[in-house]
Amino acid sequence: MSDNQERVVVTEVGMRDGLQSIARTMPTEFKRRWIDAAYAAGVRHMEVASFVPPKLLPQMADAGEVIAHALTYDDLIVTALVPNLKGAQRALESGVHRIVAPISVSTAHSLANVRKTPAEMIDAFAAMRELIDTASNAGAQRVALIAGLSTVFGCTLQGAVPHADIAAIARAALDAGADVIALGDTTGEATPRQVGEIIELVRGVAGNKLRSLHFHDTRGLGLANTLIALQHGIREFDASLAGLGGCPHAPGATGNVNTEDLVFMLDSMGYDTGIDLVRLIASRAVLADALPGEPLYGYLACAGLPKQFTATAQLSASQVLQ
Amino acid sequence: MSDNQERVVVTEVGMRDGLQSIARTMPTEFKRRWIDAAYAAGVRHMEVASFVPPKLLPQMADAGEVIAHALTYDDLIVTALVPNLKGAQRALESGVHRIVAPISVSTAHSLANVRKTPAEMIDAFAAMRELIDTASNAGAQRVALIAGLSTVFGCTLQGAVPHADIAAIARAALDAGADVIALGDTTGEATPRQVGEIIELVRGVAGNKLRSLHFHDTRGLGLANTLIALQHGIREFDASLAGLGGCPHAPGATGNVNTEDLVFMLDSMGYDTGIDLVRLIASRAVLADALPGEPLYGYLACAGLPKQFTATAQLSASQVLQ
Numbered sequence: 117m118s119d120n121q122e123r124v125v126v127t128e129v130g131m132r133d134g135l136q137s138i139a140r141t142m143p144t145e146f147k148r149r150w151i152d153a154a155y156a157a158g159v160r161h162m163e164v165a166s167f168v169p170p171k172l173l174p175q176m177a178d179a180g181e182v183i184a185h186a187l188t189y190d191d192l193i194v195t196a197l198v199p200n201l202k203g204a205q206r207a208l209e210s211g212v213h214r215i216v217a218p219i220s221v222s223t224a225h226s227l228a229n230v231r232k233t234p235a236e237m238i239d240a241f242a243a244m245r246e247l248i249d250t251a252s253n254a255g256a257q258r259v260a261l262i263a264g265l266s267t268v269f270g271c272t273l274q275g276a277v278p279h280a281d282i283a284a285i286a287r288a289a290l291d292a293g294a295d296v297i298a299l300g301d302t303t304g305e306a307t308p309r310q311v312g313e314i315i316e317l318v319r320g321v322a323g324n325k326l327r328s329l330h331f332h333d334t335r336g337l338g339l340a341n342t343l344i345a346l347q348h349g350i351r352e353f354d355a356s357l358a359g360l361g362g363c364p365h366a367p368g369a370t371g372n373v374n375t376e377d378l379v380f381m382l383d384s385m386g387y388d389t390g391i392d393l394v395r396l397i398a399s400r401a402v403l404a405d406a407l408p409g410e411p412l413y414g415y416l417a418c419a420g421l422p423k424q425f426t427a428t429a430q431l432s433a434s435q436v437l438q
Numbered sequence: 439m440s441d442n443q444e445r446v447v448v449t450e451v452g453m454r455d456g457l458q459s460i461a462r463t464m465p466t467e468f469k470r471r472w473i474d475a476a477y478a479a480g481v482r483h484m485e486v487a488s489f490v491p492p493k494l495l496p497q498m499a500d501a502g503e504v505i506a507h508a509l510t511y512d513d514l515i516v517t518a519l520v521p522n523l524k525g526a527q528r529a530l531e532s533g534v535h536r537i538v539a540p541i542s543v544s545t546a547h548s549l550a551n552v553r554k555t556p557a558e559m560i561d562a563f564a565a566m567r568e569l570i571d572t573a574s575n576a577g578a579q580r581v582a583l584i585a586g587l588s589t590v591f592g593c594t595l596q597g598a599v600p601h602a603d604i605a606a607i608a609r610a611a612l613d614a615g616a617d618v619i620a621l622g623d624t625t626g627e628a629t630p631r632q633v634g635e636i637i638e639l640v641r642g643v644a645g646n647k648l649r650s651l652h653f654h655d656t657r658g659l660g661l662a663n664t665l666i667a668l669q670h671g672i673r674e675f676d677a678s679l680a681g682l683g684g685c686p687h688a689p690g691a692t693g694n695v696n697t698e699d700l701v702f703m704l705d706s707m708g709y710d711t712g713i714d715l716v717r718l719i720a721s722r723a724v725l726a727d728a729l730p731g732e733p734l735y736g737y738l739a740c741a742g743l744p745k746q747f748t749a750t751a752q753l754s755a756s757q758v759l760q
Contacts, residue, residue, distance in 0.1 A: 270744050270745070270746050272744075272745060274745075275744075275745040275746040304741065305744040305745075305746065305747075307702075307703065307706030307707065308665055308703065308706070308707055309706065309707040309708065310706070333737070334737065334741045335702060335737045335738050335741050336661060336696070336702075336736075336737030336738065337661060337703055337706075337737075339659060339661065339662040340661040340662045340664070340665045340703060342662075343630055343662045343665055343666070344665070374658070377657065377658040377659075380629075380658075381629065381630065381658075381662060384629030384630070384631065384632070385629065385631040386631065414658075415655070415657045415658030415659075416657050416658065422592050422594075422625070422657070423592070423593075423594060423596075423597040423627075424597040424598035424627065
């Protein structure tokens, strides 16, 4: 099956992006169980919360507690999304390993979303960098700061975003101290050829600091886009268990790429994700318990593993999880 | 948008593969309307029926009438699926342009499906070739005979199919007079790296007679697999409007790749399909009218065209359909 056991990192972002896209609030206890189940399946990167005003997003009011639980796993890399300096302060106090700050490359989207121009977001980003460095100089662990460039592949408000704008904002984020550049298809408009072009554009600016891709599956191209990104050297991808938060069969669908389907594709191609598909699929039960009636998506969970695949998957389960 | 206006043929197979996968029978009048709507959207290749015993598949009892309607369009290439010599005789009488004969590369699947070994199916295929040639020598139009190799990417009964078996059956089909080799992921088990490997394997045997791919979207990889096939030079793909006949969220999902989503991906990559997406999406109304309550799938139809895409699509509509 495998002639390429290159590692690919899959970051489970359902606890953040998935949950913030549904109207209901998942009780903290279930978030803990979700983290436990994902960890048991072999997931070692999770974006578990965002530090935003609880009035705006009550789903994330327990961010500190959730992160504290995630940090009980020694080898779990824990990420939080942070839109501003106040959030960064709370994130630092939480002990999180990585902070993702969203920076929209579309002025229209940026103003609508955070009431700041991209340039003003870069200023806020530089302030976060300073905050992190000050804490680090005072002896705290050095938190990684990720510039999550959003609406990179198109914006529902302004349409296509000029390549020059994307390159300029990537450069500004690096100048402001980004450790990593991530690209987000916030609005689910990315298409395969474009994905390759924009990866090369941003790599020209960011080199190997361009690290990860965040696709939504709004138009069914999430995995095709992932495939192109793999071909262009990307080895880190975000995804949500059960495609939580999206609805592929309803208008305005915005769900992330489905974690199970993504891991299946990667496994089938011989990439090593460290994730056991059988346990990953089983972990959907936590969502079903926590959010009764909430639609859960995913092809693999419904169709099951192909016969020719099962032996390999079980072998990998025993290797990864002893 | 487009730096590559290479042509890609999308064959609408919903009238055959889609309809034969659902329990209900679509009245002939709606099949005619579907053909009209697909034609109006720019579709110029359709597999509209199969010649199988009406007792087994009452959905296809009106094959002759449906084909007669399709043939009223001068520039529409009309295909029928034919499993045996009797079906081939009926197909010839219908005036169809192309006959696809399914030949399973899995012995277990072949026996279960047509009660013949692959070798016996090759004999039947050779007999169809003789029938066609005899008719052609007597002055009839020369019907193209396509060997549709099925379960190429895996079989639910026997698991993986050895490469040697696939190559041997492709060779036998060519020796028996196949004009074209098509590969079918009958059971929805194809994965991207494997797709590339098997295309190269069969091309080694069939050269440019390897022409078209038929993917199912059982595990969400239909478009990713298509992308790999494009990279390996394939320019013909089967698909079903609204993914008819499949159910991505139910066990045993078997639907074809969704035509709208496939055309969207191809358009976005600059390929010329000749198909107008706005009209194609509108044509789903025929299915909704004909099969009330039947689930219709597809990401694009729900999410709509991205803002940056609309102008291009409308331009192409006016070019294609005057």
